[in-house]
Amino acid sequence: MEFGDYIRRVRQMHQQQDRGYSLRQVAGRIRVEPSYLSKVERGLAAPPSRATILRLAAVLQTDADCLLAMADRVAEDLCAAIQARPQLMAKLIRAAKDQPEATVLGWIDSAS
Amino acid sequence: MEFGDYIRRVRQMHQQQDRGYSLRQVAGRIRVEPSYLSKVERGLAAPPSRATILRLAAVLQTDADCLLAMADRVAEDLCAAIQARPQLMAKLIRAAKDQPEATVLGWIDSAS
DNA sequence: TGTCATGTGTACTACACACTACACATTTCG
DNA sequence: CGAAATGTGTAGTGTGTAGTACACATGACA
Numbered sequence A, B: 001m002e003f004g005d006y007i008r009r010v011r012q013m014h015q016q017q018d019r020g021y022s023l024r025q026v027a028g029r030i031r032v033e034p035s036y037l038s039k040v041e042r043g044l045a046a047p048p049s050r051a052t053i054l055r056l057a058a059v060l061q062t063d064a065d066c067l068l069a070m071a072d073r074v075a076e077d078l079c080a081a082i083q084a085r086p087q088l089m090a091k092l093i094r095a096a097k098d099q100p101e102a103t104v105l106g107w108i109d110s111a112s
Numbered sequence C: 001t002g003t004c005a006t007g008t009g010t011a012c013t014a015c016a017c018a019c020t021a022c023a024c025a026t027t028t029c030g
Numbered sequence D: 001c002g003a004a005a006t007g008t009g010t011a012g013t014g015t016g017t018a019g020t021a022c023a024c025a026t027g028a029c030a
Helices: A003-017 A021-031 A034-041 A051-059 A064-070 A076-084 A086-095 A101-111 B004-018 B023-030 B034-041 B050-059 B062-068 B075-084 B086-097 B101-110
Strands: none
Touching: A003 A034, A003 A051, A003 A064, A003 B075, A034 B086, A051 A064, A051 B086, A064 B075, A064 B086, A076 B086, A076 B101, A086 B062, A086 B086, A086 B101, A101 B086, A101 B101, B004 B023, B004 B034, B004 B062, B004 B101, B023 B034, B023 B050, B050 B062, B075 B086
């Protein structure tokens, strides 16, 4: 799914129950120009910066990590965690990549 | 440790046994201008792009993930793995962040 | 002693990123 | 009906990224 299509859909969902979700209003709340958000929604402009995507996720009440992923980005705290122990984390992620979700969830569960 | 300091040190290690590791020679092999590599080594220029760092890691026979981390970057395949399953991977990394190395290694071990 | 290689200084550049500014044509609704 | 709000088109902008180009001084070495 394209980033623009997705955020347009989510925004319009909200808009149906709350007229505070017009393109202009949302643009105002995430502090960008309406014309820019319009282009992003239609895929005529590349997805915004990480910071802007985070504001958008908050306003649209959607998962930030997913939204970042659609924009080919990764949250800053995840990058930091990898950079703090690069070899360990690289090994972990490469191992997790080929595991079914249940297995990975098992690991996480054993942590808490 | 600074990126520049580190690669200079590693390069000079090699240089002591192999005169094929002069700044100019290494620059040639990773396909950048010597003056640029010089600036990078002394911290007068920001670390190079991901692709250039990978070539450098290969030439210096040092761990690519570590070198990338020093440059505040993350390997592309790790980003891709996160983006493929953003919520799961985000949860995993945030869980692993606070675990001792042995625990994480245990998870990895249970995978193979 | 001359030439070759080494590291460095200065100046510059092409391109992409992440937007802004503003005018315009519709649509809504009090 | 008229005013306000809506989405969009065109043009332009400042900043950062990732380097290149080339001259220069120094040192090795044959």
